[in-house]
Structures are given as C-alpha cells and as structure tokens.
Amino acid sequence: MTHDQDFEIFLATAPGLEPVLAEEVRLKGFKRPATVPGGVTTRGRWPEIWRANLWIRGATRILARIDAFHVTHLAHLDTRARRIPWADTLRPDTPFRVEATCTKSRIWHSGAAAERIATAIRETLGAPHDPDAEVTVMARIDHDLCTISIDTSGEPLHKRGFKEEVNAAPLRETLAALFLRQCGFDGTEPVVDPMCGSGTFIIEAAEIAARLNPGRARHFAFERLATFDAAAWQQMREPKVRRTPPARFHGSDRDAGAIAMSRANAERAGVSDITEFRQCAISEARPPEGPPGLLIVNPPYGTRMGEAKSLIPLYQALGRTLTTHFKGWRIGLVTADPKLAHATGLPFLPPGPPVPHGGLRVTLFRTAALA
Known part of the structure; x- marks a missing residue:
C-alpha cells in the first residue's frame, strides 16, 4: 500500500459504544463512518490515520487495514502473506510482531497463523521479528477471510500522556x-x-x-512505519489557537x-x-x-x-x-x-x-x- 492509496481504517471502541464513537468520527470530518461490532470504519490515507490518532477521543486504538483474502489452510496463508508488499508499510530496520485470531475458520490455530505471517514478513522484507515490538501486524481470520491490519497506535489511546497518578479502578x-x-x-x-x-x-x-487534541503529547506506532512523513506530522500536530x-x-x-x-x-x-x-x-x-x-x-x-x-x-x-x-x-x-x-x-x-x-x-x- 502506498502513501496515496485510500484504504479502510478501523477505530476500535468498547462494544456498545460504537454509535457514540461514529458520531465523534463524523463530526471530526472523516469520510462516511460506519458502525461495525467493536468499532467504526472509515476510509482514508495515511494522513487520516495520523489525524485519527491525534484527534479522536473515544477510540481505544486505530488500525490500518492493508489487505484481505480468503484462506483455507496454512500453506495457502503462507503464499498469500508473501504476496503482500510489506515494504510499502513496514521498514526493514524496524522490529515487528504478529498477533492473530481465528474464528469459525478452517485455520483454527492462531499461534501457527501468526508464525506463518511473521516468517513471510521476515523472509520477504528482512525486518526482525520481536515478540515485544511496538509495531504490530494483526491478522483476523473469520469464516476463512483473513484481514491484515497494522496497529498504528501502539500503546492504547486512553494513555494520553498526562495522567501519571491514578486511584483504584480508574475510568479510562x-x-x-x-x-x-x-x-x-x-x-x-x-x-x-x-x-x-x-x-x-x-x-x-x-x-x-x-x-x-487528546494525542498531542504522546508517541504513536505509526511513527515507525515506512509511510511516516515526519515533517507533515509535525505540521499536523502544531498546536492551534x-x-x-x-x-x-x-x-x-x-x-x-x-x-x-x-x-x-x-x-x-x-x-x-x-x-x-x-x-x-x-x-x-x-x-x-x-x-x-x-x-x-x-x-x-x-x-x-x-x-x-x-x-x-x-x-x-x-x-x-x-x-x-x-x-x-x-x-x-x-x-x-x-x-x-x-x-x-x-x-x-x-x-x-x-x-x-x-x-x-x-x-x-x-x-x-x-x-
């Protein structure tokens, strides 16, 4: 995926609050937000990803959905994962990790699925795999449809960067x-x-x-991706009046x-x-x-x-x-x-x-x- 391509953006939230988040996303000027279980989808390019992390208060994390395809067995997943142009999104010098979930699919072992995708990235891009890496590739295999996303937020978005002191059971x-x-x-x-x-x-x-802006004082995982433009990001996060x-x-x-x-x-x-x-x-x-x-x-x-x-x-x-x-x-x-x-x-x-x-x-x- 290149910097100029339009793609689906998923903003996660607590189940039950999807319509409330969709209203915030709409009022912040994002394209046609739609509620789906667990969040809201919209479409945009990488600057919209940066803006969503910076602006949106109700999302817990923001995913860039970079590919989707049907798979029925691990060898098939391996082949398809190697066709993804990982260099368009990930950097060969930046560690990554993979998280996978499998639901009602013929591929049922999430650990094996994550391992196949991690091997494909490592062997085609050359990036090091690290289970503690900030850059996370997320694979969801649901009814044999594999959706590949990049977690662009890193730490959950409720961590604004200000609240160093909390009491018991704080509200996020x-x-x-x-x-x-x-x-x-x-x-x-x-x-x-x-x-x-x-x-x-x-x-x-x-x-x-x-x-x-809620994200004005923190770092995001997207700053470590190949699509990141430091000058454009600096201009975007400049405080307004x-x-x-x-x-x-x-x-x-x-x-x-x-x-x-x-x-x-x-x-x-x-x-x-x-x-x-x-x-x-x-x-x-x-x-x-x-x-x-x-x-x-x-x-x-x-x-x-x-x-x-x-x-x-x-x-x-x-x-x-x-x-x-x-x-x-x-x-x-x-x-x-x-x-x-x-x-x-x-x-x-x-x-x-x-x-x-x-x-x-x-x-x-x-x-x-x-x-």
Missing part, C-alpha cells in the same frame, strides 16, 4: 470521553464531578472545551489524596487554569456560580458479593444532594449495578447497553435537567 479517558458525549456535553457548559478520583471526567471535559472555554470544570472528593492527584494531573494536561478541585463529602457538594450544566459521576460500585448492598446509603445520599441542590442540572451516573443507580431516586432516562470496563460491565444512567 476514552470511556470518559464517550460518556460525556452521550450526556450531550459539547464543551460549552460547566461540568461537576463530586467523586472525582484522579480527575478523569473533569480533565477530559476541560480538554474538550479548550479544543486540545486554544479556545478559552465559557465555563469551568469542578471536581470534589472526600479523599485529600484524590484531590492532590487530580490537581497534578490537570497541571500536566495544561488545564489547571480552567479546573478546580476541592476536598468535601458528597453531602457538601454544591453547584458552582452561574448557569447549570452537567454533573457526571463514577461512584464505587463494589465487585464482590454483598458490597453493593453496603453502598446503598452512599447512593441515597448522592440522590438527596443532587435532588436538593442541583435543580436544572443533567446527571450522568456510571455504575455496574442498576439497583445502586435506582437507589438515588433520580428520574433516569432509559439506559444504553452495558459496556465492559475493568472486568465488569458498566452502564451510564442519564437524566434530563432536574426539575
């Missing part, structure tokens, strides 16, 4: 961005998180409002350590001037001065038997505080247990599907503006 930035979008947040209103932990929701909202948001973003937590973490993370992200963090209990949470906006919260939800029941008083207290003091505000609440959400007594809209997070399945519960 990519998930936070999609939940904010589901709640209708567009950067023009205040956001409050009364259980802010390490500050993920507040920092993500502040970055969206200031129009800061930062917008001064019309609102500020407020986090609170009863834990002093969480507040210190949030402040440090916001400072590294460059949004400390538009964020505020203070230590207080849920019952003391109050809206900031000015118009109402969005309150979004990811309370503890317990993972072991009996834990959820002990959390009901916390959710009841949260519901009382929001009902009493946050009239006019929309609420977003993330939890793994619908019973805990309903313990708040809040008038939730019908929820979307549960999505995987940290070994659990969590659901975003939303309200309209509280009366």
